[in-house]
Structure formats: C-alpha cells, structure tokens
Amino acid sequence: MANYQTTQRKILFEFLQSNPDVPFSAKEIFEKLSDATISLSAIYRNLASLELYGEISRLIKEGSREGFYQYINSDLCRNSIHLICTNCNKTFHLEPDEMKRMIQRIQKSQGFVVDNSKTILYGTCKYCK
Ligand SMILES: [Zn+2]
Numbered sequence: 001m002a003n004y005q006t007t008q009r010k011i012l013f014e015f016l017q018s019n020p021d022v023p024f025s026a027k028e029i030f031e032k033l034s035d036a037t038i039s040l041s042a043i044y045r046n047l048a049s050l051e052l053y054g055e056i057s058r059l060i061k062e063g064s065r066e067g068f069y070q071y072i073n074s075d076l077c078r079n080s081i082h083l084i085c086t087n088c089n090k091t092f093h094l095e096p097d098e099m100k101r102m103i104q105r106i107q108k109s110q111g112f113v114v115d116n117s118k119t120i121l122y123g124t125c126k127y128c129k
C-alpha cells in the first residue's frame with residue numbers, strides 16, 4: 001500500500017516537474033493523468049504531501065477557492081522571484097538584476113532578508129493589462 005502511494009506521488013511529481021511554472025488545479029491534473037489511473041482523492045492527498053515537503057508550491061487564484069499547484073523548484077526557479085498573473089495564471093520570472101536591487105533595497109530599509117525562492121508577487125501581466 002505504501003509503495004502504491006509512492007508510485008502515485010511519483011507520477012504526480014513527474015507530471016508537475018515536466019511542466020515547470022505552470023499552475024494546475026487538482027482537477028486539471030486528474031484530467032491530464034486520466035491514463036495513469038490515479039484517483040482525484042489520491043491527487044489531493046499527494047499534492048498536499050508534496051507541498052509539505054516543499055517540492056511544489058500552492059498558489060491562490062483570485063476569484064477561485066480552488067488551489068493551484070506548480071513546480072517551481074528548478075535551478076532557475078529557485079533563484080527567481082515569481083510574478084503570477086491572477087488573470088491568465090501565467091508565471092513570469094522577475095528579471096535577476098531587478099530582483100537583486102529589490103532585495104537589497106528591502107534589506108537596507110527594513111533590515112529584512114527576502115527569501116526569493118519562496119516569494120511570489122501577484123498581479124496583472126503585460127498581456128492582460
Ligand atoms: Zn519559475
């Protein structure tokens with residue numbers, strides 16, 4: 001049983017990993033993985049544990065109570081601040097120099113050290129404005 005669960009988690013993780021920076025709801029994942037015979041409840045359960053282990057991030061989409069999950073753990077992602085458009089749900093990386101300047105400014109004025117790998121800014125992207 002434990003092994004069976006691990007296999008499901010692996011399928012789920014590999015799916016998210018192969019689509020970095022794309023947020024999916026549990027239901028969307030369920031539809032995409034319909035061949036893999038993984039139940040919706042198993043998806044919810046495994047998403048929760050992957051989130052707990054810090055492998056994936058859960059995002060909030062405006063106007064929706066559904067959680068969205070995405071893999072932001074690639075090397076590029078780990079060193080980026082993510083900008084998420086609450087309209088189209090697309091994710092962008094903050095330009096590295098811009099990010100450094102912002103982090104330095106906050107550290108200087110607030111004495112606060114921003115953990116960029118955990119920071120997500122929500123807003124409207126240039127395509128949706
Ligand atoms: Zn990313």
Ligand SMILES: [Zn+2]
Pocket residue numbers: 085086087088089090124125126127128
């Ligand atoms: Zn957008």
